[in-house]
Amino acid sequence: MGWLPDLADPTFRPGWREQVRLHWVANIIMLRSWQHTVGFILWSLIALPGWLMWAWFFLFLAALAAKGSLSTSAFIGTTALGLIPILAIQHLAFVVAFRRHYAPCYRVAMNRAGTPVCERCGHLLGQSAMECPECGRVA
Secondary structure (H helix, E strand, O other): OOOOOOOOOOOOOOOHHHHHHHHHHHHHHHHHOHHHHHHHHHHHOOOHHHHHHHHHHHHHHHHHHHHOOOOHHHHHHHHHHHHHHHHHHHHHHHHHHHHHHHHHHHHHHHHHOOOOEOOOOOOEOOOOOOEOOOOOOEO
16 A cells, blocks of 8 residues: 555556546546445545644634744744644545545446456456456456
8 A cells, every 4th residue: 555545456557638537437426426425525524623623723822922922933833733643634534535435436437438447456357357366356
């Protein structure tokens, strides 16, 4: 697992136009499925409480800085340091949402475009493959 989620087998390298077309079709497939749409939104909202707490903390520190109780460099450093865990949580939530709800839709789009791929793991399948050699899912 890398920093970015895998959509399909790394040996699949479509051109730029084909990538754009596949993403458009995958977005439409995802938006037509309420389970994928709601799941993606809910996973993406996991960091919302952290963002709200950070905003309250930011306003609190801004009030201290306005009174002169907090230096400008301490204000900037404290607010920036508070962002790091929130951004990490937001990134991890997005990766999970992407893997669970967008990647399967992308793989369906690939199958519809004529590139046989396992919808579970993204492994490229041969034209006559009935079972994925990677994960064992029956096509």
